[in-house]
Amino acid sequence: MNLLLRAVGWSGLYVFLVLLPLLAALWSAPPGGRGFVHELGVAAGFVALAMLALEFALIARLRAVAQPFGIDALQGFHRGLGFAALGFALAHPLLLLADGMAARGFDPFAGPVALRPGAAAFWLLLALVATTLWRRRLRLSYEAWLALHRWAALLLLAGALWHVFLVEGRSGAPLMRALWSVYALLVVALVLQHRLGAMLRAWRRPWQVVENRPERGDARTLVVEPVGHRGFDFEPGQFAWLLTGRTPFSAQQHPITFAGSAEQGASRRLAFTIKALGDWSREVVPRLAPGARLWLDGPHGVFTPEREPAIGLLLIGGGVGITPMRAILLTMRDRGDRRPVLLLHAASSPERMTFREEFEALAREIALTYVPVAEDAPAGWTGERGRIDHALLARHLPPQRAHWQCFVCGPPPMLDAMERLLPACGFPAARVHTERFATV
Amino acid sequence: MNQRQVRIAVASLAGLFALACVAVAWRSGSASRDPAPAADPAASPGAALWTQGCAGCHAPEEFTARLAGTGRAAAAAALLQRLEDHGALGFAEDLQVIQWLAAQAPVSAAAPEGAEAEPEPEDDFRL
DSSP states (O other): OOHHHHHHHHHHHHHHHHHHHHHHHHHSOOOOOOOHHHHHHHHHHHHHHHHHHHHHHHTSOOHHHHHHHOHHHHHHHHHHHHHHHHHHHHHHHHHHHHTTOOGGGGOTTTSOGGGHHHHHHHHHHHHHHHHHHTTTTTTOOHHHHHHHHHHHHHHHHHHHHHHHHHOOGGGGSHHHHHHHHHHHHHHHHHHIIIIIIHHHHHHTSEEEEEEEEEETTTEEEEEEEESSSOOOOOOTTOEEEEEESSSTTTOEEEEEEBOSOSOOTTTTOEEEEEEOOSHIIIIIGGGOOTTOEEEEEEEEOOOOGGGSOOSSEEEEEEGGGGHHHHHHHHHHHHHTOOOOEEEEEEESSGGGOTTHHHHHHHTTTSSEEEEEEESSOOTTOOSEESOOOHHHHHHHSOTTGGGOEEEEESOHHHHHHHHHHHHHTTOOGGGEEEEOOOOO | OOHHHHHHHHHHHHHHHHHHHHHHHHHHHHHHHSOOOOSSTTOOHHHHHIIIIITTTOOHHHHHHHHTTSOHHHHHHHHHHHHHHTTOOOOHHHHHHHHHHHHHSOOOTTSOTTOOOOOOOTTOOOO
């Protein structure tokens, strides 16, 4: 089925599932007697709860759902719709407060019995959002934040559902209780699929490290091979979650882009290049010696030229965002792809440009124009200086840019800038593809 | 999808859901804007709320009979507590209904104002 149709279908299902409790509330016997503000508060609560339940679906790595959007876009939806759900969750008690609800309803310990779990869920939701927004300021490691986020999300949803089941009025109708039970079961199924199903699949297919080498730019490349199975195929630009630890269940997991050619050859080996950005990449990755066991959940992602017909490619990579570009270029070389490619490689300095020499060599093998862009370069530097801006793009973009596809990966400010600048330079916005994972 | 498309989609969805909330609240709330049939010649706000919200499932006698022999203030307090335990939210409207119900209860000479209400079985006071 066409990807656009599938995207429309999944979006429609999402809208339907969020609005279904409202429709059911209208259908079920209404308690009546309440005014507009009260009913608006109740409706906001229903929407908030349905959205929070569906947040689990957005990060459950369901391939069928991820296919038309991309996992990074689903993570963006998870984050954006999470904030929207917070808005509805805030509106729910505030509107009821305006309608005369006692303020002690916010007290999870001494408020009315039916409101206590709801109040606890409310404060938990605020804490969850605060730790997401200010994780670094609160000095929470990614792993600690992730564990906190998962448990807080489950607890707040349980509290909110408990509150709905205790409250009379609209929520008390049998139809509503049955509906919320279905949503609760849906969340349980998603959590089991995500945390248990995927881990079990990974456990049956272990990998081992065969090489762990340092790269320019404070990065390391891990080369891994399958143990007792044939591995899997991937498309350049895709990624996998790397699970390192004693078992997949206790493992830390991080999304890492494939850095090697998709033409894996008989060895079925895969390469991942990881920049030292956090605790895991600084402390765990360097210690993964040859023979170390790990697991992969993948391939995932739609950031690949294989889905997009084009007569040429513009690749823009910043920092470690250059790794998918390496996979794309090596795959083009191995497949004999002669289409023209322009690679803009941004970094703070030439010394931090991971794979720079390799790209210079590739420019002699395929139709690659390599443009390194250093913010701070020594005298004698022959590449571009500064940041990728409108003038730099205007100098290098080819005249036939309207028929090219562009892939951008790097730090969020660079992605934001490219999404703004490229259409201004005549590159169709629909042909600009980005990949971003730095959400917290 | 790029970030801009994601932001536009999120904003559109949030707007759609907000509109749906308003539409549902408007439709549900419209019932309370209609003039309610008077349940009592005195037509107090509590009586009107009772008629709109509770009378479909309950008769006032369900409650007033249980309150016979108790003082009105104690009956109202007991009802309010029981309602909160069962999920009523402590709204002023709830209180109006409770006061009206308590006012319907016959007051016994043996039970002065402020006397404790008889304990009631669970689930008896769902409005």
